[in-house]
Amino acid sequence: MKTSKSNLPDPEPVIMAQKSIGNPSTRCQSRRESSGNILSRFTGRSNSTLAQFFEHAIKKLQHIQVTRHCVYCHQSHSGHSAICEHCLSLIPQFDYHKIEGDLLNRPEIFKLFPKAKFDRLLAITPHQYPLNLWLTQLKYTGSLTYLTHISALITEHLKRLAKVSSSSVIAPDYLVPVPIFIKKWQRRGFNQSYLIAQQLARYFDMPVDNDVIFRVKQNVAQVNQSGAQRRKNLRNNFELNNDIDLRGKSIWLVDDVITTGSTLNEISRLLKAAGVKTITAYALTISL
Ligand SMILES: [Zn+2]
Numbered sequence: 001m002k003t004s005k006s007n008l009p010d011p012e013p014v015i016m017a018q019k020s021i022g023n024p025s026t027r028c029q030s031r032r033e034s035s036g037n038i039l040s041r042f043t044g045r046s047n048s049t050l051a052q053f054f055e056h057a058i059k060k061l062q063h064i065q066v067t068r069h070c071v072y073c074h075q076s077h078s079g080h081s082a083i084c085e086h087c088l089s090l091i092p093q094f095d096y097h098k099i100e101g102d103l104l105n106r107p108e109i110f111k112l113f114p115k116a117k118f119d120r121l122l123a124i125t126p127h128q129y130p131l132n133l134w135l136t137q138l139k140y141t142g143s144l145t146y147l148t149h150i151s152a153l154i155t156e157h158l159k160r161l162a163k164v165s166s167s168s169v170i171a172p173d174y175l176v177p178v179p180i181f182i183k184k185w186q187r188r189g190f191n192q193s194y195l196i197a198q199q200l201a202r203y204f205d206m207p208v209d210n211d212v213i214f215r216v217k218q219n220v221a222q223v224n225q226s227g228a229q230r231r232k233n234l235r236n237n238f239e240l241n242n243d244i245d246l247r248g249k250s251i252w253l254v255d256d257v258i259t260t261g262s263t264l265n266e267i268s269r270l271l272k273a274a275g276v277k278t279i280t281a282y283a284l285t286i287s288l
Contacts, residue, residue: 071148081159082152091153093125096161101168109286113261117268118253118279122168124157127257127285135256135284139192147195150284154199171204172280173249174212178263179238181218196284197254212246213267214239234266240274247275258283 067076070084077084099105103121104113113121125131131153137146162169177193185191197208217237240246251271253264264281271279 071152081156083149083156088153088156091125091130092128093157093160094123096164096168101161101165103286108288112286112288113265115265116261116281117265117272118281120168120278120280121258121283121286122161122280123258123283123286124153125285127287131285135192138195139188139256142189150196151199154196154284155203158200158203171206172252172278174209174246174251175201175204175206176209176212176251176253178253178255178267179210179213179215181215183218192256193254196256196282197252200252200254200282211241212244212251213241213270234262238267238270240270245275246271248277249275250278250280251276252280252282255281255283257285257287259287 067078068082069076070087071082072087073084075084075086077086079085081088094103094106096103101120101122103109103123104116109121131150134146134149137143138150158169175197177191177197180188180191180193194208194210201208215237216239253267253271255264258264258281261281264283268279268281
């Protein structure tokens with residue numbers, strides 16, 4: 001069973017003008033001299049006049065900057081991200097300073113997952129506006145707009161994380177989305193965890209590994225159930241692909257929202273039993 005690639009196209013930021021031309025006055029120095037000699041032969045003008053012409057043209061070119069439209073507010077901005085600084089500042093994000101690139105090092109997060117079977121936890125925000133709305137819209141409408149917002153935020157989050165803790169953003173051996181049951185995939189048309197993993201795959205320049213683990217049973221409703229009951233329900237829901245040797249490998253396990261962590265724990269238990277060395281759980285949000 002495979003959750004095949006969604007037919008949603010890849011979102012890309014809108015580039016409204018040419019890319020930055022760097023430092024044209026330096027780059028064009030030698031070209032300016034040789035062009036000047038050739039042109040002066042045809043125009044009869046002195047090299048110094050032509051040099052002035054080029055200086056003037058270069059100064060004009062220096063004013064051309066990258067202009068993008070923010071994927072969220074659609075205002076133009078000159079930053080390097082698909083989402084503008086203003087919108088980013090409005091989204092409450094977890095602070096990764098002094099926690100060595102692992103949310104489990106934060107006491108308030110650690111106490112939510114004291115029996116975590118994964119080694120490390122990464123998420124962008126608590127499960128609140130606007131990301132909770134974007135996720136719901138993506139899940140139930142398949143809206144490309146919200147996928148664009150989410151993808152931009154993931155890229156920005158990874159860049160920020162790499163600045164704070166570069167060792168925590170290294171490409172794993174396998175990038176594995178939490179699978180959904182085939183009937184649910186049939187109805188929905190895509191697996192949202194796969195779409196999230198696709199964005200991580202673009203960042204790491206690696207494939208999404210959709211064949212490492214399969215969901216062979218659907219969950220029964222878990223609301224109001226104890227932790228022990230949830231764990232029992234999840235047993236036998238997943239199967240590993242025995243053709244893949246996972247011994248000593250590193251894995252990023254990708255989900256959309258972490259609530260109790262039961263699903264990630266159950267998959268992590270299987271992966272560890274198969275010899276996986278390190279598991280990083282990556283989710284967009286955490287229900288606190
Ligand atoms: Zn914006």
